[in-house]
Amino acid sequence: MKYILLAAIIFSIAMYSCGNSSQNNQGKNADTMLESAPSGEILFNQNCKVCHSLNAAASSGMAPVLDSVKTHWIDKNALASFIKNASENKNVNAHTTALFAEWQSKPQMPPFMGFTDKEVIAIAEYLYQHAN
Numbered sequence: 001m002k003y004i005l006l007a008a009i010i011f012s013i014a015m016y017s018c019g020n021s022s023q024n025n026q027g028k029n030a031d032t033m034l035e036s037a038p039s040g041e042i043l044f045n046q047n048c049k050v051c052h053s054l055n056a057a058a059s060s061g062m063a064p065v066l067d068s069v070k071t072h073w074i075d076k077n078a079l080a081s082f083i084k085n086a087s088e089n090k091n092v093n094a095h096t097t098a099l100f101a102e103w104q105s106k107p108q109m110p111p112f113m114g115f116t117d118k119e120v121i122a123i124a125e126y127l128y129q130h131a132n
């Protein structure tokens with residue numbers, strides 16, 4: 001009888017520690033999910049779509065249609081910097097100067113300083129994939 005009790009105790013301890021380690025694994029998985037690259041599409045839909053369209057037929061008239069980003073922004077990092085702070089990049093090249101002149105009568109593009117580098121790069125990649 002003593003042995004059965006002892007065996008039961010050992011069994012319970014073993015189950016408890018297994019339960020614990022699987023909880024730890026779950027914690028790790030959640031962390032990994034948070035660290036994985038955010039979806040450029042989701043970030044675009046949440047922050048940009050209110051003004052920008054990816055195709056001319058669906059333009060809001062509020063902001064340039066982003067269907068030719070690849071032509072104007074060959075450098076992905078330059079595009080990411082622009083997305084983070086457009087007004088600071090107003091005169092980085094002839095294209096941006098002309099763009100601001102063209103859209104000056106509309107509400108200007110707000111800064112998105114809260115984005116991490118990973119997030120703006122994800123948005124830039126999304127735009128490259130969907131622009132001509």
Ligand code: HEC
Nearest residue numbers: 047048051063064072083099100103104106107108109123
């Ligand atoms: C309030 C409207 C508004 C929002 C929101 C907005 N933009 Fe803009 N965006 C503009 C305007 C207007 C311009 C033209 C420059 C200017 O006058 O500010 C522009 C310019 C751009 C350009 C340059 C286009 C070209 O032809 O080179 C890119 C790229 C861009 N925006 C991306 C984004 C992204 C990505 C987001 C979301 C993170 C965003 N914008 C959010 C209004 C907006």
